Amino acid sequence: MEQLGKPVPEYLEKLDKLIRSVYAEEKKPVVDLSDTSIAFESKSDAELRKAYYLFRMMNYPTLVRIGSALALWGIRMRLPWIEKLILKTVFPQFVGGRTLLECIPTIEKLWQYGVYSVLDYGVEGKETEEDFNHTMNENLRALEFAAQQESVPVVSTKLTGMARFQLLADIQAGKQLTPAEREEWQNVRKRVDAICHAADRLGVKVFIDAEESWIQDPIDELVNEMMARYNKGKVVVYNTFQMYRRDRLDYLVASHERARKEGWMLGAKLVRGAYMEKERERAAEMGYPDPIHPNKEATDRAYDTGIAYCVEHFEEIASVNASHNARSARLQAELIVRKNLPRRHPHLNFCQLYGMSDHITFNLARAGFNVAKYVPYGAVRDVIPYLIRRAQENTSVTGDMSRELSLIVKEMHRRSLR
Numbered sequence: 001m002e003q004l005g006k007p008v009p010e011y012l013e014k015l016d017k018l019i020r021s022v023y024a025e026e027k028k029p030v031v032d033l034s035d036t037s038i039a040f041e042s043k044s045d046a047e048l049r050k051a052y053y054l055f056r057m058m059n060y061p062t063l064v065r066i067g068s069a070l071a072l073w074g075i076r077m078r079l080p081w082i083e084k085l086i087l088k089t090v091f092p093q094f095v096g097g098r099t100l101l102e103c104i105p106t107i108e109k110l111w112q113y114g115v116y117s118v119l120d121y122g123v124e125g126k127e128t129e130e131d132f133n134h135t136m137n138e139n140l141r142a143l144e145f146a147a148q149q150e151s152v153p154v155v156s157t158k159l160t161g162m163a164r165f166q167l168l169a170d171i172q173a174g175k176q177l178t179p180a181e182r183e184e185w186q187n188v189r190k191r192v193d194a195i196c197h198a199a200d201r202l203g204v205k206v207f208i209d210a211e212e213s214w215i216q217d218p219i220d221e222l223v224n225e226m227m228a229r230y231n232k233g234k235v236v237v238y239n240t241f242q243m244y245r246r247d248r249l250d251y252l253v254a255s256h257e258r259a260r261k262e263g264w265m266l267g268a269k270l271v272r273g274a275y276m277e278k279e280r281e282r283a284a285e286m287g288y289p290d291p292i293h294p295n296k297e298a299t300d301r302a303y304d305t306g307i308a309y310c311v312e313h314f315e316e317i318a319s320v321n322a323s324h325n326a327r328s329a330r331l332q333a334e335l336i337v338r339k340n341l342p343r344r345h346p347h348l349n350f351c352q353l354y355g356m357s358d359h360i361t362f363n364l365a366r367a368g369f370n371v372a373k374y375v376p377y378g379a380v381r382d383v384i385p386y387l388i389r390r391a392q393e394n395t396s397v398t399g400d401m402s403r404e405l406s407l408i409v410k411e412m413h414r415r416s417l418r
Contacts, residue, residue: 036411096375111151116372168215210240235318238267
């Protein structure tokens with residue numbers, strides 16, 4: 001097993017062997033993630049049929065491309081019928097509502113089945129200080145809201161909702177900032193600190209999402225600064241590790257070692273990654289090595305090793321297995337049981353996106369594990385980029401939409417709806 005062309009430390013080799021032994025076992029799994037009766041118990045027959053037709057349409061790449069382009073054009077042109085169409089179709093499948101209040105029915109319904117909600121104000125790619133301050137204030141409102149809800153332990157945020165993309169890129173590239181740009185960066189740091197400080201005061205946690213590799217370094221440093229400040233004796237702030245990157249397993253271990261050395265606790269949300277095509281295209285265009293693992297198998301191996309590492313160090317790392325991969329979810333569940341750890345230990349968590357992977361979420365919840373749904377919210381025009389990414393999942397190596405459709409079809413057959 002190698003990482004970045006270097007031998008991985010011996011303890012990671014041991015984790016690799018542990019993972020293989022878990023997958024090789026033929027005993028009954030700790031949790032059956034294929035049970036669609038539990039996965040879709042919260043959906044009525046009508047809701048299941050609606051999801052079927054939606055995922056069926058999204059399983060056609062050409063239709064997704066045309067629909068995405070039409071949605072972006074219609075929103076830019078402020079065509080009301082486009083917004084109405086989106087509100088009737090993809091929006092309710094993947095978004096909790098336009099406002100926090102509109103999210104309440106979604107949050108309550110999830111909680112009926114033991115599923116937590118992670119509030120995610122779905123705004124990104126803004127460019128003005130006014131927009132950035134608005135995003136910060138919306139996150140602060142979400143924290144106040146979450147503090148009143150047992151079912152909402154976390155608020156998630158993206159730095160591109162509070163910082164200019166090019167500023168982050170310039171910082172990572174080592175460009176000499178102008179006095180105005182240095183002040184702009186200080187404003188970004190103040191916004192993030194205001195959110196983390198409020199979360200600490202209110203007893204709510206904060207996930208900070210990962211972004212493109214060429215702007216991630218300043219995000220990492222800022223998140224590390226926040227973790228060093230607020231993760232003393234407990235975990236308030238979580239960084240996000242995109243494990244499809246070749247360097248992230250090493251970085252996860254290095255982050256843990258840094259936290260241990262400096263006397264704070266690591267919050268680690270593990271995802272596979274969201275920008276593979278963009279990352280590879282930019283690397284080829286600019287002539288630097290592809291930062292992404294060469295294939296899905298290598299990504300899965302890095303991801304699973306990261307999960308095993310976090311479980312092994314659960315007393316010092318609060319982790320979130322934020323994956324739609326049932327195999328990786330089963331791995332963490334099996335490791336928790338093997339180590340005889342509490343299934344609801346606050347440092348051992350799972351999370352999936354709202355509207356997807358219900359077979360993982362609801363079966364884990366029924367089996368007594370900590371599991372949450374990411375519940376995005378925001379105005380239609382603001383969440384369009386998020387919705388387009390969800391619709392385009394079927395063209396990626398994950399094949400998410402095909403999997404979702406097959407599970408829905410399985411449940412429809414079980415209910416004799418087809």
